Amino acid sequence: xxxxxxxxxxxxxxxxxxxxxxxxxxxxxxxxxxxxxxxxxxxxxxxxxxxxxxxxxxxxxxxxxxxxxxxxxxxxxxxxxxxxxxxxxxxxxxxxxxxxxxxxxxxxxxxx
Amino acid sequence: xxxxxxxxxxxxxxxxxxxxxxxxxxxxxxxxxxxxxxxxxxxxxxxxxxxxxxxxxxxxxxxxxxxxxxxxxxxxxxxxxxxxxxxxxxxxxxxxxxxxxxxxxxxxxxxxxxxxxxxxxxxxxxxxxxxxxxxxxxxxxxxxxxxxxxxxxxxxxxxxxxxxxxxxxxxxxxxxxxxxxxxxxxxxxxxxxxxxxxxxxxxxxxxxxxxxxxxxxxxxxxxxxxxxxxxxxxxxxxxxxxxxxxxxxxxxxxxxxxxxxxxxxxxxxxxxxxxxxxxxxxxxxxxxxxxxxxxxxxxxxxxxxxxxxxxxxxxxxxxxxxxxxxxxxxxxxxxxxxxxxxxxxxxxxxxxxxxxxxxxxxxxxxxxxxxxxxxxxxxxxxxxxxxxxxx
Numbered sequence: 153x154x155x156x157x158x159x160x161x162x163x164x165x166x167x168x169x170x171x172x173x174x175x176x177x178x179x180x181x182x183x184x185x186x187x188x189x190x191x192x193x194x195x196x197x198x199x200x201x202x203x204x205x206x207x208x209x210x211x212x213x214x215x216x217x218x219x220x221x222x223x224x225x226x227x228x229x230x231x232x233x234x235x236x237x238x239x240x241x242x243x244x245x246x247x248x249x250x251x252x253x254x255x256x257x258x259x260x261x262x263x264x
Numbered sequence: 265x266x267x268x269x270x271x272x273x274x275x276x277x278x279x280x281x282x283x284x285x286x287x288x289x290x291x292x293x294x295x296x297x298x299x300x301x302x303x304x305x306x307x308x309x310x311x312x313x314x315x316x317x318x319x320x321x322x323x324x325x326x327x328x329x330x331x332x333x334x335x336x337x338x339x340x341x342x343x344x345x346x347x348x349x350x351x352x353x354x355x356x357x358x359x360x361x362x363x364x365x366x367x368x369x370x371x372x373x374x375x376x377x378x379x380x381x382x383x384x385x386x387x388x389x390x391x392x393x394x395x396x397x398x399x400x401x402x403x404x405x406x407x408x409x410x411x412x413x414x415x416x417x418x419x420x421x422x423x424x425x426x427x428x429x430x431x432x433x434x435x436x437x438x439x440x441x442x443x444x445x446x447x448x449x450x451x452x453x454x455x456x457x458x459x460x461x462x463x464x465x466x467x468x469x470x471x472x473x474x475x476x477x478x479x480x481x482x483x484x485x486x487x488x489x490x491x492x493x494x495x496x497x498x499x500x501x502x503x504x505x506x507x508x509x510x511x512x513x514x515x516x517x518x519x520x521x522x523x524x525x526x527x528x529x530x531x532x533x534x535x536x537x538x539x540x541x542x543x544x545x546x547x548x549x550x551x552x553x554x555x556x557x558x559x560x561x562x563x564x565x566x567x568x569x570x571x572x573x574x575x576x577x578x579x580x581x582x583x584x585x586x587x588x589x590x591x592x593x594x595x596x597x598x599x600x601x602x603x604x605x606x607x608x609x610x611x612x613x614x615x616x617x618x619x620x621x622x623x624x625x626x627x628x629x630x631x632x633x634x635x636x637x638x639x640x641x642x643x644x645x646x647x648x649x650x651x652x653x654x655x
Contacts, residue, residue: 174451196530197442197451198372202416209416216375217419219569221307221428222552224339224374224627225619226418229568236620237374237418238555240339240548241434241441243530244374247620261621 164255165189176244178204181263183255190249190263196242205248208233212248234260295391296483296508297515300491302611302628303501305333306424310603310610311552311628313489315506317343317433318388321354322396328388329354333430336489336506337550338638338653340434341441342473343387343397344371344378347404349430356383359398359471365456367467368407369400370414371441372453376421378402378432379410381457387476392508394479398471402431411462413452432550435487435506437531437651438641439478440469447472478640483509485643486650488516489549493633494613496576496595498602502611502632510637510654511646521637521654523647524585531651535624537581542624545583547636547653551627553612554594555619561596563618570599570617581624590655594629 160167160179168180176195180188193199202209212235216226225238226246237246247263301314313336320328329351334343350356359367359382371378380402387394403422410420421427434441442453450464454472457463477487491504507516526533526546535545535556542556553570564572576597583590597614613632619625630636639650647654 172451173449174445176451196445197453198417200413200416200452201418213419217426219375220552221309221375221426222312222335222550222628223555223569224548224551224625225555225617225623226374227568227618227620238620238623238625239374239544240546240550241341241372241436242438242443243527243532243544243546244372245544245620245623246374264622 164257172199181249183253187253189253189255190247192245192247192263194245196244198244205235208235208248211235212237296513297505298390300336300489300504300506301501302491304610305429307426307428309428309552310612311615312428313549313628313631314429315389315433317431319343319345319350319354319356319399320386320388322357322384322386324386327354331430335427335429335432335550337432337434337548338436338489339546339548339550340371340373340432341436341438341475342371342400342434343431343476344380344400344402344434344473345431346424347380347401350401354385356385356401358382359384361456361465361467363456365458366407367465367471368455368457368462369473370411370417370453370455371400371473372417373421374418376419376426377414377417378421378427379407379414380404381407382471382473387479389476389506390508392480392483394474394476397476397479398473400473402427407457407462409462411452411455411464413464417452433476434473435475435477435638437638437653439475440472442472443469475640477508478643480508483512483516484640485512485645486510486637486639488635488637489631490635491631491633494611496597496614498606498609498612500609500611510639518637518645518647518654521635521647522588522590523639523652523654524583524588524590525652526585528641528651531653533583533585535581535583537579537624542622544622545624545626547626547630549628549631551625552615553627554596554616554629555625555627556616556623557619557621564598564600566600568618570615571596572598572600574598576614585652588652592630
């Protein structure tokens, strides 16, 4: 992915923030052990979600495709994976996290 | 406090008299409204707002086709219709880039993408005409190969069942669907597609999909969505009006409506509910429910899109823009009870569901029982320049 990256230090994790030329920002939440336990995105266009979600992309698209027409929010909520996406043209955002891999003390509200 | 109803109405009738210097003082009023409906559609999902749109060969008033069950969407801009529904006799011209290569779009929605070429059509609604409008034909077999980067945004909405409609009429607060970023960069929305394959490309504002209303010769500063209120149990169907223009004719006067001005680049504002701040809030007729996160209202055991409180909740929220605010009362009923009690109903005013923490999506239930004004960015209205939403 093209773009500029900066590292934001956190209490028990660091955040890689990548801003694409389109203006869409992706944040990767990295544990002290070096694993990415969450990602979040925000911006005027959707990011490459296959790249962002990796192996979990298929579970996301399956959930998105099985819902009813007219939704503007998609949620996967399973023991090992939560993905939430929402928005409309010019204002998309979402996040994904692995509940079992979250560092101690980190809550979903920290991921935005 | 004084008010000036007489002067205001006099001013309005002067504005309406686009008489061109003649001696006639009869106000000119053109039919600027057309029917809206909520009811059964291609997917038979609830709370989808439909209208009909006529598309014509550019420059022709007779080589036309009317497409019904087009979703009215204040969350996007531009007209998109399934290619399979469009008569080939219209021979809509293909939009091309400076090198003569066809332009094709990956239209992005959260629940999936729509892929297809940009064609040029005259778009007619009520008695209004948008000449030579770039529209999208979804799923045109001439461009069957979807670029990988488009596939990587989500599932394909490549059937009317998946979209829930025969097309989308995007009448958002913006004249173009993508805007400046698609002019200055190539973020995977527009593609140039010569025979050798598609490549993402920047596209000028005028070549992007346009909110057709912005191309009307008058009544072009926005729309009003006027829907009646809906009984708490729901209704089989609902009829209303899509009115073009804001403050340009008697049927689209703002009256006491309050304008909420959000982020000028995307319209997003803030909602306050029960002490919680939802910084990512928007009003979207293309969402079939009111979606927000709640710590106290349980989601349904079966359909986890929706809330299922034991008893209907009546809530009061405040919508807060960069400027302007208004309070809104709304109800959240048990969705599974609503559906079970009246399986043949398609309009529900008390339907809500869960969303991520900071998001408040005021979907179609918000529109029931209101006139909602959507002012297009950069266009002047009696309440000032768009973008804003007023109600």
